[in-house]
Amino acid sequence: MHMRTRVGLGAVATGIATTLFTATAIAAPEPGAPGAGDPYYPFAGNGGYDVSHYDIRLTYQPATDQLAGTTTIRAKTTQSLSSFDLDFGLHVNSVLVNNIPAQFHPHPDENGELVVTPAKPLNPNQTITVVVNYADTPSKVVIDGYTAWKKTPDGALAVDEPQNSQWWFPANDHPTDKATYDISVEVPDNVSALSNGTLVRKTKQRAGWTRWNWRSTQPQATYLATLEVGAFEVDQSITPDGKPFVTAYDPATGESLEAAKSSVERTPEIDEFLGTKFGPYPFEAQGGVVSTGLSFALEAQTRPVYGAAFFRSGSNTSVVAHENAHQWFGDAVSLGRWSDIWLNEGFASYAEYLWSEHEGEGTPAELAQYIYDLYPADDPFWQVLPGDPGAAKQFDDAVYDRGALTLQALRSTVGDEAFFKILQTWVAEHKGGAARIEDFIALSERVSGKPLQDLFRTWLFTAGKPAAGPNGASTF
Numbered sequence: 001m002h003m004r005t006r007v008g009l010g011a012v013a014t015g016i017a018t019t020l021f022t023a024t025a026i027a028a029p030e031p032g033a034p035g036a037g038d039p040y041y042p043f044a045g046n047g048g049y050d051v052s053h054y055d056i057r058l059t060y061q062p063a064t065d066q067l068a069g070t071t072t073i074r075a076k077t078t079q080s081l082s083s084f085d086l087d088f089g090l091h092v093n094s095v096l097v098n099n100i101p102a103q104f105h106p107h108p109d110e111n112g113e114l115v116v117t118p119a120k121p122l123n124p125n126q127t128i129t130v131v132v133n134y135a136d137t138p139s140k141v142v143i144d145g146y147t148a149w150k151k152t153p154d155g156a157l158a159v160d161e162p163q164n165s166q167w168w169f170p171a172n173d174h175p176t177d178k179a180t181y182d183i184s185v186e187v188p189d190n191v192s193a194l195s196n197g198t199l200v201r202k203t204k205q206r207a208g209w210t211r212w213n214w215r216s217t218q219p220q221a222t223y224l225a226t227l228e229v230g231a232f233e234v235d236q237s238i239t240p241d242g243k244p245f246v247t248a249y250d251p252a253t254g255e256s257l258e259a260a261k262s263s264v265e266r267t268p269e270i271d272e273f274l275g276t277k278f279g280p281y282p283f284e285a286q287g288g289v290v291s292t293g294l295s296f297a298l299e300a301q302t303r304p305v306y307g308a309a310f311f312r313s314g315s316n317t318s319v320v321a322h323e324n325a326h327q328w329f330g331d332a333v334s335l336g337r338w339s340d341i342w343l344n345e346g347f348a349s350y351a352e353y354l355w356s357e358h359e360g361e362g363t364p365a366e367l368a369q370y371i372y373d374l375y376p377a378d379d380p381f382w383q384v385l386p387g388d389p390g391a392a393k394q395f396d397d398a399v400y401d402r403g404a405l406t407l408q409a410l411r412s413t414v415g416d417e418a419f420f421k422i423l424q425t426w427v428a429e430h431k432g433g434a435a436r437i438e439d440f441i442a443l444s445e446r447v448s449g450k451p452l453q454d455l456f457r458t459w460l461f462t463a464g465k466p467a468a469g470p471n472g473a474s475t476f
């Protein structure tokens, strides 16, 4: 929400006859803010409206990297608007607002930002429908020196963090504005189009092309919306608890293909295990996509995407546990600001320790101790603050590893029972929305009944190697 208050120009009561019409503030329409107010990424997201649904309907030709179609956005205004922004980098043909053609132009100060001026100003608290028609070659679109769209020999991947939507659909691109999605992509018959949620159906409207229609019914952050086009081997089944389970493997994974399958096919078992720690799995579907076109992994909602290299030396269920833990921490409960990234990466890394213990490969205390002892006190590792690493170090090792150690320090301070109650209450109270580190600290104090400001200040917000235990102890 990015509500602004203005001093109203409303009626001034001048006499007895007008007292029925009390102080109706009519704010003059003004432009929506070009950002959601996130200090790390000032142009991420936009002010003045909240999106409830994206209907993305595209055709993609891998041979030429041509992406074309429309995105329809359903949103509600939160102020009166003379204009509003969309985060988007592709070439736009037309924009309709409530079925009336609107003017549009690139933001003068920022690439990947489109300013839309409706024919008439919009009232606050009004439901609007915005239809954007576009066509472009996403791999040629550079925003702030970067291209998130990853062209592969047989397709492309829309997989990145903190931004990827600007290369394939117009959006209010900030994790605080979550929405449901229909993602429908027509591709040549020899490739598949994978995305989030449930495959509602596959349709054929013209020879040689197939349209894949995906649906996400739970609120989803924009960076967690995903698209993978390629000659994948696609497998569909049902999890033991009755959810669609869709996996896709890039045949170019080669010798690692069986290791990848041995890992990703265990997703339902891993999600069931994580559910015993964090509360029930939060979404309607599961799965995973393995691609050689990616060097990292990303927790796309319901369907994480894994770089094939994760499986180079055999099975790797740690990365599957990590990306699936994000379904609770990051996807169901999203970041209030990008500086809160510890709430994603520290928690998903700690979940790897929990899964290792389940597999008989060491306890969380042992694993945390190993990492703690690995970095001497003068290592630059201890200079990065997991609670506010800066945009350039958002995915630094410290956010992951020191972030996980922070949770072990919390656990050893409050005890197992309070620790898991904190985690479960956190998800139960915030799923479907977004929250901040300060909310987690407050919840931890509330559930445990212990003062914890010092612990979090030391572990998340102070440079230097903290003591692992109480009174300067070097063990957890």
Ligand code: ARG
Residues within 6 Å of the ligand: 160, 161, 162, 296, 297, 298, 299, 322, 323, 326, 348, 395
């Ligand atoms: N959230 C991802 C993970 O689970 C990290 C993504 C890093 N982003 C990137 N562009 N390399 O670890």
Ligand code: ZN
Residues within 6 Å of the ligand: 322, 326, 344, 345, 348
């Ligand atoms: Zn992660």
